Amino acid sequence: MSRVIELIGARIGLGGRCIDTRDGPIAMRSAGLSARLAAGRVDREHVRDLVHDLMHDLVRDLGDIVARDVVRVPGRDPGVALFEEARRYSLELRDAVEAVLARGALPCVIGGDHSLGAATQAAVGRHARRAGADVPGIIWIDAHTDANTMETTPSGNLHGMMLAAVHGLHVPVFSDVVEGGLRDPRRTVYVGARDIDDGEREIVERWGCRIFTPEEIARIGPERAIDEAMAIACGTSGRCSVSFDLDSLDPSIAPGVDCHVPGGLDWRTAEVILARIGASNAAVAVEVVEVNPSADPSGKTARLAVEAAALLCGV
Numbered sequence: 565m566s567r568v569i570e571l572i573g574a575r576i577g578l579g580g581r582c583i584d585t586r587d588g589p590i591a592m593r594s595a596g597l598s599a600r601l602a603a604g605r606v607d608r609e610h611v612r613d614l615v616h617d618l619m620h621d622l623v624r625d626l627g628d629i630v631a632r633d634v635v636r637v638p639g640r641d642p643g644v645a646l647f648e649e650a651r652r653y654s655l656e657l658r659d660a661v662e663a664v665l666a667r668g669a670l671p672c673v674i675g676g677d678h679s680l681g682a683a684t685q686a687a688v689g690r691h692a693r694r695a696g697a698d699v700p701g702i703i704w705i706d707a708h709t710d711a712n713t714m715e716t717t718p719s720g721n722l723h724g725m726m727l728a729a730v731h732g733l734h735v736p737v738f739s740d741v742v743e744g745g746l747r748d749p750r751r752t753v754y755v756g757a758r759d760i761d762d763g764e765r766e767i768v769e770r771w772g773c774r775i776f777t778p779e780e781i782a783r784i785g786p787e788r789a790i791d792e793a794m795a796i797a798c799g800t801s802g803r804c805s806v807s808f809d810l811d812s813l814d815p816s817i818a819p820g821v822d823c824h825v826p827g828g829l830d831w832r833t834a835e836v837i838l839a840r841i842g843a844s845n846a847a848v849a850v851e852v853v854e855v856n857p858s859a860d861p862s863g864k865t866a867r868l869a870v871e872a873a874a875l876l877c878g879v
């Protein structure tokens with residue numbers, strides 16, 4: 565791992581069901597994220613004195629980008645105020661991630677509800693195009709496919725729509741955000757998906773996305789699953805971006821999320837997947853999202869999120 569990791573806390577909960585997801589970055593930092601990224605696999609007890617110095621070389625914490633509080637109208641249309649703030653926020657985050665990429669560093673965005681993915685993923689697309697490079701594929705590790713539009717969404721929650729926008733479908737709130745940053749759905753691979761709405765299933769099938777359900781991963785093994793997923797996402801350039809939603813894990817081990825879906829990945833499986841991605845050095849950007857501390861007083865979800873971020877960053 566030679567690249568500098570640049571951390572961005574995306575303190576937004578507007579796109580989900582529970583606003584408390586905006587505190588995910590606080591929980592991850594409290595659980596030792598910076599030290600874990602800096603110290604790698606070395607026992608922190610033995611390097612405590614070195615961590616401070618190392619952090620300046622390996623990890624830069626850019627701090628938080630905080631969404632404003634706005635009123636969400638209940639139902640399938642969250643209302644103008646929320647739309648305006650989500651749009652404004654996404655543009656600010658996108659530009660911040662793009663600046664990290666321009667510095668040649670690895671953006672690690674911690675959230676925060678998954679609507680932040682529009683910004684991260686669009687930034688990757690925009691940066692690659694600007695550089696005249698291959699636009700990387702996406703590894704999407706999530707219980708959901710996040711492919712709804714305003715027409716198909718049962719909930720109106722933006723965290724379930726951002727990938728539709730990133731793949732070029734019309735989702736007005738994200739139109740400006742994804743401009744110049746669209747990604748090719750044929751190189752998007754879902755890992756751990758098991759809760760797909762009828763409308764989005766149609767969309768995802770039309771796109772031709774490969775989906776590795778938890779059942780298939782258990783059957784073929786996580787090593788083979790992630791190798792096949794990366795072959796699709798990375799294409800010939802060997803580059804992908806990775807989004808890790810904590811709800812991909814089983815709620816019994818990661819209760820601190822916004823949407824609990826039974827039948828998720830166990831930690832050993834997730835660890836193999838995340839470590840293999842990290843070891844490949846293929847990720848150009850990573851995000852770890854949907855940590856909802858209010859749903860997990862024990863803090864174990866935030867600790868797993870920290871470990872996931874570190875593994876994805878290859879440390």
Ligand SMILES: [Mn+2]
Pocket residue numbers: 678706707708809811812823854
């Ligand atoms: Mn999800």
